[in-house]
Amino acid sequence: MVNIKTVARLAGVSPSTVSRVLTGKAPVNEDTRAKVMDAVLHTGYSPNALAKGLKAGTSNTIALMMPSIENPIFPLITRGVEDEARRCGYTVVLCNTDEDPIIEQAYVDKLRTRWIDGFIVASIRAGTKHIHHLHAEGFPIVLLNRYLPNDTTMDVVTVDNYEAAKGAVTYLAQTGCKNIAISLGDTTHAFYEKRYAGYCDALQDAGLPYRAELVMKENYGTDIYTQMSSLLQSKTPPDAVFATSDPKAVQVLHAVHDKGLRVPQDVSVIGFDDISIAAMLQPPLTTVAQPLYQMGAAAARRLIAQIRHKEKTGTLLPAARRVLTTQLVVRGSTKSKQQ
């Protein structure tokens, strides 16, 4: 591997001068600059990033922590992060944690050793403390999608889950649905809690009663498919379901289909996320679209801004909350609005 010394010798100058030419941080005579550039091009030299990082204390690398890339919202988010990072000259390290505190801790320990400049965390949970420690140590951190409601110390990129859910349920009511069920995720996550609140308030605004038996919960012993199937056999079955994620909507669709009922004539279904399969389903799924790519890109942009600010001033920018807008994408799984 060719190093700076080789180039220096070839150009007949000292390593310092080569460095000065390449970083441009100090004036160099035009003749010497030409000689050096010549030697650089000739050898195909490119500075060793490890040595550079060691000296500078940075690596131009960020980590992206998520539960699992298999969760269908993450590929697009990841793409957004990676594209933006690359544009800014940063490299992305991928961490699937399975929400396992041990794996998460292992990652943090490994990456903390001074060669990751910052973290995008899409897997934070209420109970864990590693991320706070990391932040307290001075690492730039941006929370993505998942966040802790009573903690405003860290940057967050998210959507307005309350309004988005409220809008979706209101839409169902406007299409004439009276018995609107919800397929709910783990409410220890703030974003699911918000979607639940939006559901409740939308019912109230529409003058519809809240019925506890219409709330299906994930990880509740049985899966959504089973819960939906039995709900359809009850005395007052739902005529609509607001699923708090698209995969849950898929299970609902299957349950409806397997009972011989039609979507949307018998049961309307709205999902949340707009992952790629939503449009491919039969019928295509009406869903609340999150701007996943933009969320990833925004998180990367913010993180890199924090990193650069820290490099310049030694401190972090005050934590900010970036709320992107969702959009209800109406497809075939819902009836049309009544005039």
Add this chain to the structure above:
Amino acid sequence: MVNIKTVARLAGVSPSTVSRVLTGKAPVNEDTRAKVMDAVLHTGYSPNALAKGLKAGTSNTIALMMPSIENPIFPLITRGVEDEARRCGYTVVLCNTDEDPIIEQAYVDKLRTRWIDGFIVASIRAGTKHIHHLHAEGFPIVLLNRYLPNDTTMDVVTVDNYEAAKGAVTYLAQTGCKNIAISLGDTTHAFYEKRYAGYCDALQDAGLPYRAELVMKENYGTDIYTQMSSLLQSKTPPDAVFATSDPKAVQVLHAVHDKGLRVPQDVSVIGFDDISIAAMLQPPLTTVAQPLYQMGAAAARRLIAQIRHKEKTGTLLPAARRVLTTQLVVRGSTKSKQQ
């Protein structure tokens, strides 16, 4: 950040001794070892990976290059790579290249500068040369899924695309289908070429004629949906379609559905990949399952074996070809076998 000097001072020894205790590469007196470990635990010291890497010439980091993580086969592959890498103490850098030679070159240039130990490449194309250069320079490289048929210099992890395709088409024939169409991908990729060959040979073995008009091609002006729609209106429409990837199968299903025909009664459909959505479709898609997770894990395992061999001996192991087995997963989009 606490460094080795701090620990040394605290323990009352030299940095060399601290290093010896932690690497275990030289004998240390039991008393001193205890003192050092004490200081290490007390300070929470962990060696700087950048400095370590600079000295050792390795970074315990590998790169995973793919067209895009949005392509639904890659999340699972990525998960396999990452899990195996983590188990072996390696970190994964993610590279989405969009098959753009410029982006790919930029990545290669950036990562070549001595701090990536090896590459898993799932995006190689016949025309490009960067990867060969990289390999010629001595970097360990494992090709995943995509490969170059007349190049046996690099390790490959793949499946038997020919046999898998042949098996799928033979299955369609055995269920009584007579006019089997194929929805084909870009045949400049060897793996699509092989699937095509398997289709042709299966037809022949089943005594069915090859009909050129039943070959639908991606990137052929019109999309698969349109091609399938017009094929269904022809004089002798297909009664089955072998799609060379699951997303293509989805388009076929939509075309069939929109023509008011039923799957599998009127048209059988088989996909390829078994991505997560396959089982969620209505009807659930019969498809050739690739062991995506295992392919990723196998590629990572092989790459790390190469890296370690190179570190020990300075040379690479002779290139090997690892062929994993596919499995036809029969679901609802095909008829059952005739006795």
Add this chain to the structure above:
DNA sequence: CCGTTTTATGAAATCGATTTCATAAAATAC
């Protein structure tokens, strides 16, 4: 033309861990 400021560049220190080299102390041999 002499003193002062710029400009350009090499030598050497630095980042942090590892490793070779040197050496003092301890252990063993005869």
Add this chain to the structure above:
DNA sequence: GTATTTTATGAAATCGATTTCATAAAACGG
């Protein structure tokens, strides 16, 4: 008891790039 080997450890060199420091040469002011 002296010679030799082994063990334990510190000092210093090393990885490669950057940056401070020092200094020679050039430019400039009066």
